[in-house]
Amino acid sequence: MSKPTDLVQGTLDLLILTILALEPMHGWAIAQRIRQMSGEALLVGQSALYPALHKLEQLAWIEAEWKISETNRRAKYYSLTPTGRKALTEEAANWERLSTAISAIVRAV
Amino acid sequence: MPSFFTRIWNVLRWGRLDDDVREEVETHLALIEEEERANGIASAEARRNARLRFGNPAVYREQMREANRAIWLDNLWQDLRFASRQLLRNPGFALGAVLLLALGIGVNAAIFTIIRSVVLRPLALPESDRLVSVLQRTKGGFETPQSWPDLLDLREGNHVFESTAGFQQDTTFIFSSGGEALNIKGSRVTRDYFATLGVQPIAGRVFDAAEGEGRNRVAMLREDFWKTALGADPAILQKNILINGQSTAVIGILPAAFRFPSTDSVIWMPLVPVGMERNRGFHAFSMLGRLKPGVTLTQAQADLEIIMSRLAREYPDQNGGHTAKVVRLQDWSLDEHIRDRLVFLQIAALALFLMACANVSSLLLARYSARRAEFGVRMALGASRMRQMRQHVAESLLLTGLGCMAAVGLAWGGVRFLIWLYGDEMPRASEISPDWKLVGAVAAVTIGGAVAIGFTTALHGQAKGLGTSIREDSRTTAGMKGVLTRKSLVVFQIACAVLLLAATGETLQSFRALLQVDLGFDRRHLITMRVNLPSAKYRQGAEIAGFFEKTATDMSALPGVGKAAAINMLPIAEWGFNGSVNVEGLPPLDRAFFAEYRWITSDYFSVMAIPLLRGRIFLPEEMSGKNKAAIVNETMARKVWGEKDPLGAHISMFSPEWITVVGIARDVRQTSVSAAPSPEVYMPAKSYTGSFPTWSVVIRSALPAESLVPGIRRAIHSEEPEAAVDHVKTMDEVVADSVSAQRIVATLLLCFAGLALVLAGLGLYSLVTFTAAARLPELAIRGALGATPRALIQLVGREGMALVAAGLITGLVAMIPLRPLLTKYVFEVTPVSLPAFVLVLLVLLAVGGAAVLVPAIRAVRTDPIRVLRQE
Numbered sequence: 001m002s003k004p005t006d007l008v009q010g011t012l013d014l015l016i017l018t019i020l021a022l023e024p025m026h027g028w029a030i031a032q033r034i035r036q037m038s039g040e041a042l043l044v045g046q047s048a049l050y051p052a053l054h055k056l057e058q059l060a061w062i063e064a065e066w067k068i069s070e071t072n073r074r075a076k077y078y079s080l081t082p083t084g085r086k087a088l089t090e091e092a093a094n095w096e097r098l099s100t101a102i103s104a105i106v107r108a109v
Numbered sequence: 110m111p112s113f114f115t116r117i118w119n120v121l122r123w124g125r126l127d128d129d130v131r132e133e134v135e136t137h138l139a140l141i142e143e144e145e146r147a148n149g150i151a152s153a154e155a156r157r158n159a160r161l162r163f164g165n166p167a168v169y170r171e172q173m174r175e176a177n178r179a180i181w182l183d184n185l186w187q188d189l190r191f192a193s194r195q196l197l198r199n200p201g202f203a204l205g206a207v208l209l210l211a212l213g214i215g216v217n218a219a220i221f222t223i224i225r226s227v228v229l230r231p232l233a234l235p236e237s238d239r240l241v242s243v244l245q246r247t248k249g250g251f252e253t254p255q256s257w258p259d260l261l262d263l264r265e266g267n268h269v270f271e272s273t274a275g276f277q278q279d280t281t282f283i284f285s286s287g288g289e290a291l292n293i294k295g296s297r298v299t300r301d302y303f304a305t306l307g308v309q310p311i312a313g314r315v316f317d318a319a320e321g322e323g324r325n326r327v328a329m330l331r332e333d334f335w336k337t338a339l340g341a342d343p344a345i346l347q348k349n350i351l352i353n354g355q356s357t358a359v360i361g362i363l364p365a366a367f368r369f370p371s372t373d374s375v376i377w378m379p380l381v382p383v384g385m386e387r388n389r390g391f392h393a394f395s396m397l398g399r400l401k402p403g404v405t406l407t408q409a410q411a412d413l414e415i416i417m418s419r420l421a422r423e424y425p426d427q428n429g430g431h432t433a434k435v436v437r438l439q440d441w442s443l444d445e446h447i448r449d450r451l452v453f454l455q456i457a458a459l460a461l462f463l464m465a466c467a468n469v470s471s472l473l474l475a476r477y478s479a480r481r482a483e484f485g486v487r488m489a490l491g492a493s494r495m496r497q498m499r500q501h502v503a504e505s506l507l508l509t510g511l512g513c514m515a516a517v518g519l520a521w522g523g524v525r526f527l528i529w530l531y532g533d534e535m536p537r538a539s540e541i542s543p544d545w546k547l548v549g550a551v552a553a554v555t556i557g558g559a560v561a562i563g564f565t566t567a568l569h570g571q572a573k574g575l576g577t578s579i580r581e582d583s584r585t586t587a588g589m590k591g592v593l594t595r596k597s598l599v600v601f602q603i604a605c606a607v608l609l610l611a612a613t614g615e616t617l618q619s620f621r622a623l624l625q626v627d628l629g630f631d632r633r634h635l636i637t638m639r640v641n642l643p644s645a646k647y648r649q650g651a652e653i654a655g656f657f658e659k660t661a662t663d664m665s666a667l668p669g670v671g672k673a674a675a676i677n678m679l680p681i682a683e684w685g686f687n688g689s690v691n692v693e694g695l696p697p698l699d700r701a702f703f704a705e706y707r708w709i710t711s712d713y714f715s716v717m718a719i720p721l722l723r724g725r726i727f728l729p730e731e732m733s734g735k736n737k738a739a740i741v742n743e744t745m746a747r748k749v750w751g752e753k754d755p756l757g758a759h760i761s762m763f764s765p766e767w768i769t770v771v772g773i774a775r776d777v778r779q780t781s782v783s784a785a786p787s788p789e790v791y792m793p794a795k796s797y798t799g800s801f802p803t804w805s806v807v808i809r810s811a812l813p814a815e816s817l818v819p820g821i822r823r824a825i826h827s828e829e830p831e832a833a834v835d836h837v838k839t840m841d842e843v844v845a846d847s848v849s850a851q852r853i854v855a856t857l858l859l860c861f862a863g864l865a866l867v868l869a870g871l872g873l874y875s876l877v878t879f880t881a882a883a884r885l886p887e888l889a890i891r892g893a894l895g896a897t898p899r900a901l902i903q904l905v906g907r908e909g910m911a912l913v914a915a916g917l918i919t920g921l922v923a924m925i926p927l928r929p930l931l932t933k934y935v936f937e938v939t940p941v942s943l944p945a946f947v948l949v950l951l952v953l954l955a956v957g958g959a960a961v962l963v964p965a966i967r968a969v970r971t972d973p974i975r976v977l978r979q980e
Contacts, residue, residue, distance in 0.1 A: 026136070027133060027136075027137055028136070028137045028140040028141065046137060050130075050133070050134075071140075071143065073136060073139060073140070074132070074136065075133075075136045075140075076129070076132075076133045076136070
């Protein structure tokens with residue numbers, strides 16, 4: 001485990017959905033929010049963040065809109081769609097199951 | 110599906126998307142820079158850090174591009190490769206499905222190509238929608254061409270035409286250029302014919318006013334005739350050729366594409382009626398007109414009817430009760446029977462196409478059921494539904510694409526075959542060409558169908574959770590929903606086959622009835638031929654009649670010839686010589702009748718073996734023209750005199766003098782085998798005053814035609830070396846030719862019905878095989894517990910035969926509303942015959958029984974021990 005901050009595949013989607021469930025946000029802010037909320041444990045590289053955002057956009061789970069940011073800058077704001085909200089509940093439940101299962105195994109060994 | 114469409118959208122708006130990504134990256138870089146600066150780092154340093162933290166924006170943009178576009182292209186490619194692998198793994202299935210589709214599409218495309226070219230496409234003439242033909246309708250409901258005076262009155266009196274023209278349909282001309290004289294087809298036309306049709310000569314000019322009045326001085330030729338028969342002589346416009354025995358100047362060459370009035374018209378000469386042809390009661394001149402812009406058919410009809418009712422008042426003897434009928438020239442030049450039959454064949458072909466589709470869907474469903482486990486596993490491994498569906502669509506696309514390609518080839522072959530089959534019966538055959546628009550339309554429909562089939566098969570399995578599909582497979586009880594759909598498809602196919610079989614049965618039966626129609630004469634041992642005399646030498650009707658009287662006598666003296674005679678229009682082969690007949694003693698408005706005119710030489714009735722029902726044949730003094738006499742047919746006697754006795758009655762035609770009816774002849778079929786006889790008047794040849802020099806000779810002899818014909822030709826040519834002899838046929842051949850169109854329809858339908866039977870049989874066979882295979886374990890257990898093979902076969906067979914019964918009933922019920930439609934297309938309407946009906950039932954039961962029993966027996970024969978061990 002040389003790279004402890006690497007995200008388990010698929011979990012970045014879940015993180016993005018969770019964060020966007022709170023409020024619409026632009027890419028940079030999403031990266032910041034993940035860093036802060038994970039207590040600096042998770043660092044999301046831009047090379048992972050944007051492809052993930054675009055994938056979610058194509059799935060129509062999130063949608064994007066150009067807006068002026070609080071620092072008076074044109075930025076692309078992402079927000080959750082109704083489909084995305086539904087997907088979030090499913091993904092969260094999946095994650096719950098998966099992590100409980102993995103924890104159970106790890107503890108047992 | 111949004112992702113699917115988003116990706117298509119992305120490919121289309123690539124430039125904008127790229128800009129979007131670029132700007133987003135810029136924003137991000139700026140935000141990082143700001144953050145760094147907020148932490149107190151100098152501006153230049155902050156920018157550098159931002160770049161370091163982000164990485165190369167160009168590389169990142171490249172990645173984005175890949176992610177957005179390539180996934181979809183790549184997936185499509187992958188799906189197609191996967192689909193072709195799947196198909197290759199089961200080449201029998203792939204080949205079968207492709208062949209079925211090719212057959213279904215190809216047959217339809219072939220017939221539709223012909224319908225489009227022959228029926229739907231406008232005539233190849235400028236603004237052909239304004240061209241109409243003007244017919245006369247007699248009070249008996251006949252539709253006839255115009256008489257010359259009527260034609261002139263309609264031309265002068267109308268307010269709706271830009272121009273009009275008169276022409277004679279299908280005239281035969283003698284063309285001599287060394288060797289034996291040849292008959293060529295053409296038309297005699299008035300001067301304004303070419304201007305009305307809107308055709309220009311490619312060289313030379315059309316008739317001028319003076320030439321339009323002379324019969325044989327000038328001619329116009331079709332380009333290809335000029336090239337083949339005259340070696341494309343460049344100086345042709347300064348030369349004369351020999352037409353009808355007279356030196357004729359060629360004044361113009363018309364384009365090869367100009368095919369009016371018929372496909373084989375190659376020569377046009379001035380129309381100048383003579384003698385009786387100028388009589389108002391003599392109808393032999395077709396009229397066409399070009400409507401003024403904006404005038405409708407109804408307006409033209411109304412305008413001409415006013416003129417016709419005036420003429421009916423002025424000339425009650427000839428025009429009493431006659432009205433006008435205006436039709437589009439395009440519809441006029443097409444025999445409505447041909448159109449109806451093509452439409453009928455198209456309907457049959459569509460049924461075949463639906464059956465082929467049903468078979469392919471059924472095959473796909475069967476394959477799908479067999480692969481349920483595979484799909485289940487794939488879904489469990491995380492394949493999305495969309496992706497699975499796309500794979501189904503890719504597979505059916507590949508199948509239908511291949512089928513479509515094969516169909517195009519098949520269709521073109523089919524078109525050539527049909528043209529060859531129809532031969533002379535096909536109007537505008539030269540205009541039939543492969544229709545790329547049609548190919549495009551077929552391809553579009555097929556692709557649409559493929560996508561639909563793919564989606565339905567895919568949706569079929571998704572109703573159930575993936576677990577069930579994996580578990581089910583181990584028990585092979587199969588998706589019952591799939592089987593139900595397949596069952597209804599099989600019932601549909603059987604019903605279609607029943608309909609096609611029944612329609613074919615009726616058609617064949619009516620065709621047989623047609624062959625057995627009593628023609629009214631004895632068709633055996635009759636040799637017939639058409640003789641065309643050079644009109645330059647034979648100007649008067651009496652000269653023409655004299656030639657045929659003499660030739661008939663000469664021929665009768667030939668060894669082996671029993672008797673010979675001549676007539677101006679041979680029954681069944683030729684028609685269209687008719688006009689009005691007035692009956693003495695009837696009030697003016699009732700006395701005009703319409704009848705076929707026939708001039709005959711002395712022995713005609715005895716050569717043809719047409720019995721006289723009453724009265725007598727012509728006496729020598731009547732044959733020589735001294736006394737006027739006529740013989741009428743049964744239909745005429747019944748229509749005109751009813752219960753009264755026609756013998757001794759007086760009639761008149763095209764001249765005021767009265768003619769005495771001396772006999773009633775039995776009806777013969779005149780225009781075709783199927784058309785009911787019309788009123789007919791026979792007159793002695795010598796009383797002929799027209800100018801048409803083409804008559805037919807009939808010879809009764811027990812000898813084979815080949816051995817007699819050289820002697821007969823010699824006899825004709827010794828009398829007139831320039832006479833052109835053609836259409837040498839036995840009467841049996843004449844009859845066979847006249848029903849060739851019906852024969853083609855019957856043959857094609859028989860092929861279609863055979864194919865339908867095979868398709869329905871295949872559908873049933875594969876379904877029973879499939880369900881029997883699914884029930885193998887059950888059958889094995891039953892067998893092990895002591896069920897006899899017979900009982901097991903019954904068990905499996907019952908299900909299949911239930912489908913046959915269901916299909917049969919559906920087909921028969923559908924037959925009830927459809928049968929009246931059928932009677933429009935068949936030849937001789939015959940009542941539903943029980944034997945034919947029973948035959949259809951038996952054939953269907955035999956095929957259905959075989960398709961059920963073979964797989965049932967095979968299933969029961971499988972070793973039960975092995976089956977149970979496999980479980």
